[in-house]
Amino acid sequence: MNASTPIRYDCSLITSDDRYLFNEGNHFHLYEKLGAHPGIVDGVAGTFFGVWAPNAESVTVMGDFNGWNRDSHPLTWREHSGIWEAFLPGIGVGEHYKYFVRSRYHGFTAEKSDPFAFRTEVPPKTASVVTDLHYDWNDAEWMKTRGERHRAESPISIYELHLGSWRRAPGDYNRPLDYRETAKWLIEHVKRCGFTHVEFLPLMEHPFYGSWGYQTTGYFAPTARYGAPQDLKYLIDQLHQHGIGVILDWVPSHFPCDGHGLAYFDGTHLFEHSNPKEGFHPDWQSAIFNYGRNEVRSFLISSAMFWMNEYHVDGLRVDAVASMLYRDYSRKEGEWIPNVYGGRENLEAIHFLRRLNEAIYAAHPDATMIAEESTAWGGVSRPTYTGGLGFGAKWDMGWMHDTLKYFAQDPVHRKYHHSQLTFRMIYAFSENFVLSLSHDEVVHGKGSLLNKMPGDPWQKFANLRLLYAYMTAMPGKKLLFMGSEFAQWEEWKHESSLDWHLTESGPHAGMMQLVGDLNRLYVNESTLHEWDWKPEGFRYVEANDGDNSVLAFLRFGSWGKPIILCVFNFTPVPRPSYRVGVPCAGYWSEVVNTDATIYGGTGSGNLGGVSSAPIPSQSYGDSIQVNVPPLACVMFKWEA
Structure with a gap:
């Protein structure tokens, strides 16, 4: 096919029921309908395309197949739904494409990546890629039994890692391991250290590597930096076959303003609020989703469901929940808009989070949803029918801050700060807590956990061993960021690998041995985990x-x-x-x-x-x- 012979079929994957549920905010499998789906119509192979752009004058598909012509392959407008779609013959798996959007307003035009793309080019390139997600899974035994591993009475000890800086490829220090290479090394290390789960910093596609994945553009696409979608499925499959659960960081709180992404998608503030007091995040210089828009809720919940369904992930850790709950989060007086009752609570975000958790747990009662919520908001991990947000667990940020502040004290002064240890038990069972020593504590000049400890080198190591035992013994599930398990001296740097040579001998090897022994004790002694939340x-x-x-x-x-x-x-x-x-x-x-x-x-x-x-x-x-x-x-x- 070329630009001079445009062909399309006016047929659809999207039914009237799909459109109704989407516009109502209750379609949670949109990825099956929108985006790019290879198929056959009347014996002709091609691809179904569908995109939501209600304020567009026209939408076309451009790509390798038509010399990136902006006009030759138009989509058809579906009234009242805001959806543009068509079946375009001759476009198959592996083709690169974008949508060219002409808005009804301001003469705006843009080349946009597909919000529902399953695969992208390797950044910094930004085209979407037509993809078949088929993969033959071999984790049936894990999937059948994983509910037992996520009960309140079960041991959960999580190894948090950033894939790009965890380990470099053998013989090529400048190249991170890809998804398939990671499987062997990661399984061996996690089993040696006794963790029950791994948690990946966001693997969804993101244009800026330095955001660690927290500036997401591809809510349905794993980053192409480490391989194809099937490669990530292989990694997860292998982890499951070796008895290791997989949690993904997921970011519904904000998204970057890159021109190819979701921001100002059809010449209007479609996914985000138009008023910067609601729609722009001052901390991260990014856009904030409009949770009050039905179609945005459908989009985000479909993304969460996608990773559960298509990638067999066992849970999502939802990032920056506090920033969603409060309209005045990181804003001064006059920089935010109260809700309809004059309060600071974001009622639309609260509704979204409850609906998200209800939908996920209804479809996957054996999975887990974990909130990173840094305030004293009540009921984060309580059921929605009691007024809670419906998460399965919440990071205990208070314990982390108090404990690290205490350990930073010279021991001679610790007697004056004893309450920083004991205060936690006042609230320890108000939520289903995860005790986290995460990536946020070992970056941006904060130093490694080892270097947070006072004293000479021997005392630093002894203090850190004491901290890990204290975390193991305290009620709550556990999380530790990579490099901390062997007491890396340097704080985390996303541009380079962990200092694996340290694990070969000395106190670093001893630290890793201790972490493994503590994790195995935590798992094997039910007394240490059965009543974590009681x-x-x-x-x-x-x-x-x-x-x-x-x-x-x-x-x-x-x-x-x-x-x-x-x-x-x-x-x-x-x-x-x-x-x-x-x-x-x-x-x-x-x-x-x-x-x-x-x-x-x-x-x-x-x-x-x-x-x-x-x-x-x-x-x-x-x-x-x-x-x-x-x-x-x-x-x-x-x-x-």
């Missing part, structure tokens, strides 16, 4: 010994499960013969000692365990005397 699973034994900077608490599971006692010394001063009350008489075996030599510690400990004595302490009739090493955690399991 107050019955936690009880302080010693919460008030700020003078010695010692903390002790018990973790419980359901009746008949072992009890675990966790004791922490947040100073470099050893605490020999420290008496701790216990609820049960008998032998308490030492199951964790972060000061063990295998981890890089001094080897001080309790020779495998201690027996209780009928000596009252801390409201219990029995107690044990334990040696608590410097800057260390020891955990004991009751053996009766």
